[in-house]
Amino acid sequence: VFLITMAEVQKEENELVKPPMLTSVALRETTNQMEGGEWTHPLPIGCRASIKWRDGKHHMAEIIEKRQDEGAWSYYVHYVEFNRRLDEWTAGTNVDMTDVQKPNKKGPATDLTSSTDSTPGRKLTRNLKRRYDEINHVQKEEDEAKSALEKEHEEITKVKNIDVIELGRYEIDTWYFSPYPEEFSNTPKLYLCEFCLKYMKKRKTLCRHKTKCDLRHPPGNEIYRKDSLSVFEVDGKKNKIYCQNLCLLAKLFLDHKTLYYDVEPFLFYIMCDCDSHGCHMVGYFSKEKDSPDDYNLACILTLPPYQRKGYGKLLIAFSYELSKKEGKVGSPEKPLSDLGLLSFRSYWTRVLLEILRQHQGNLSIKDISTMTAIKTEDIIATLQSLNLIKYWKGQHIISVTPKVIEDHLKTSSRQPTLIDPEFLHWVPYQMDTKVKK
Incomplete structure (x- = not known):
């Protein structure tokens, strides 16, 4: 069973810029006892309580929803220090009833302040x-x-409708709500065919399906194969059901994904790890067939069992190889998810540092953009984060020494496995411009 631990999530979120949390003083302004006695079940929605998690430790959580089953109360909770992906149902017995805080009925302050005002916090008239x-x-x-x-x-x-999915040889805890049809929602476990992504409520239904499903890889065209790594291009118009199923699956692990059924304007690139039993999906990204903003990637996901193994950077590298084939520079559609942002920052950093280390002589940002297909804005932002660029006399100047580059390379992530362009067999998509007579 694939599980994500609090420690792993905390490590990821320490790398992100997070909004300020409520101070301990502010939290203590609410009482942890009901007037005239101890707290009892059911607790009100919106209150906070100390919850015992799977690691045996207690974490402060907000109660989002509650339900009663055979007389026992359980609560859907959000752990206030962690991402929504860890929201879950927990038994009432896991709640520390001596550490409960009343809901804040006043809600957050909504004073409008000017971010451009020279006086911090000054209210706008x-x-x-x-x-x-x-x-x-x-x-x-x-x-x-x-x-x-x-x-x-x-x-x-706000409440996850599916707790666990079975996909291939993995059982995976879900992170977020996904709009599967109602008859498949609110089920503790959903079974998916790992090749066609059809979803079922029962294991025996999946077993019957396996005897009939003749797919052993994603539909569409295989456009890349090197060793056991393979990538398939799937047209959202030609393989609509598969792509809709893919989007529903992806939503279980992406918080702000909103595209589920309108898949026709998109191409989907499915990365697989292949063996004698078939091509097993490890992740995917999508891109618009015709992007007016030159986005080379709309949505990206590495499935949880394959995360932290370099597949995210491979997917990103693949999107830029396609941009090079198109003769364009590209950038991912914004906003990125938290994990997506981390992956892109890491990829950009490594690629740019390698370019600067290998190149001799003068090198402009435009030159780097042409070489890498990375948009100039992303190059500038990445170099600024590394303090390798200065703004002088109206233009950005790269200011770097070999020692500085080597120091950054030592602290950056390990050299990722790269996509080999020789094994990419692909022609850019051509929009149908024929006019009906």
Whole structure:
């Protein structure tokens, strides 16, 4: 069974920029006892309590939902110091009833402050706010509509509807809600065919399906094969059901993915580890067939059992090899997930450091972009994070010595396995421009 531990998640999240947590002083402003007595079940939604996790340690969590089964209460909780991927149902017996904090009915403060004001925290007057909105072309109606949609999405997806999936030889704990049809939701375990991704509620149904399913690899064209590594290109229009199933599977591990059924405008690149039993999916990325913003990647996922093995960087490297074939520079669609951002930063850092180490003589950012197919904005941001670039007389200047490069390479991730262009057999997608007569 593949499980993710609190320690692993904490290590990942220490590398991310996180919003400030509530201070211990603020938390103590709420009482951990009901007026006139101890807390008893059921606890109210919105309160916080110390919850015993699988590692035997207690962690502060917020109660999102509750249910009663045969007289026993259980709670769906969000651990306040960790990503939503660890949200789960837990038995009431895991709650420390001596450490419960009342829900904050007032809610978070909503004072509007100007991020551009020279006085920190200064409130905007009505006139100042209107002028600020006019200057910055703030579309109030669009913002309100977007905010309403985000709240609706958060409400719908706040509780995971599937706990575990069985995919090939792995049982995988899910991270997030995914909009599978209602009859397949709210089930502790979902069974998936690892080749066609059809989903079933019972193991015996999966066993029957295996005798009939003749797929041993993703549909579509195999465009890359070297040793046991293979990549298939799948057209969302030609293989609609497969791609929809893929998106539903991906949503179990991606918090903000919203595309599930409108797959026709996309191409999907499925990376597989192949053996005598077939080609087993390790991850995938998608890209628009026609991206006006030159995005070379729309969505990326490495399945949890294959994470921390270099497949994420391989998927990223593959997306840039396709961009080179197209003769374009590319960039991933924003915003990236937290793990996606970490993978891209790591990939960009390693590629740029290797370029700077190997190149002799003058080298411009545009030259690097042409060599790597990485967009100039991503190059500049990465070099700035490494303090290897300066802004002088209206232009960015790369300022680096061989020793500085070697020092950075020592602290960066190990040299990733690269995609070999000789084994890539692919022609860029051509949009149908024929006009009906």
